[in-house]
Amino acid sequence: MARFEFYLEQEVLALQEDLATGAHRPGAFFTFEIRDPKRRHICAAPFRDRVAHHAVCNVLEPCFERRLIFDTYACRAGKGTHAAIERAQQLASRYRYALKCDVSKYFQSIDHGIPRDLLARLFKDKPLLDLLERIITHSPPGAASGKGLAIGNLTSQHFANLYLGGLDHYLKQRLRVKAYLRYMDDLVLFANGKPTLHRGLAEIRGFLQDRLALELKESATWLAPVSEGLPLLGFRVYPGLIRLNGRSLHRFRRQVSGRERAYQAGRIGLEDLAGSVASLFAHVSHADTLALRRRMVLDSSLEG
16 A cells, blocks of 8 residues: 555556556455454455555446445445444334344355346446456455455445345335345344244245345344344344344453553554544444443543
């Protein structure tokens, strides 16, 4: 990144030339593993490629946005995790039961031919389609032939969101499902009876297998009264209450303590500590955590 920015003008002009002539080719990924909280393999593209990805998404995102239903919340301006949680609570207060399911190994299971065909229906510019195909087919290490998008790419987030857009429209328009939301591959349906949700689950399973070459993570499927608390995106959503789940609670405490230790050891300054901890507190404030936050402040190891 430093090298690219030091030679910014010539780097940008060279990238512009490569994109205009079709000479741009994705570079090798840098791979690493995170636990956030579950283990994920991240593939980071070279900085030059990431600049290209942002340029592509700046142009294509408005086109993708027009294809998405209102109640899909990942990778969209004005949406996001907290908006999805708030919407889930609204629906939980109107319906008695909820179904939560997600796709097994989603990013690594995406079939390259399907997003390629979706994009070909949206855009007719051949050089653009050639560029998008090169990005899509640049699979992360270890992916099966013809499958997989790199989780770390901005383009992958948008392509993956669009990939399940067909399911959204099928549920809302063909099956007339009234209460449904999606955050990437987390799918949530609400109804006043379990049979309705069992039918919805069967429809989702069939659509994913027949049209998208995907399968549900059956062990993660949750169908229960909303009074039991819907597990979603690190929270537990009740009709009148939102809690952190156990993992998120442990992670929050661990991260705050880690920032304090880093400050005490001199690895970060007071300004960095304040900003980081404020961000962590802001995230958990979307749940009913006032007592927790007060206790964390009182129990802080920092003086003053």
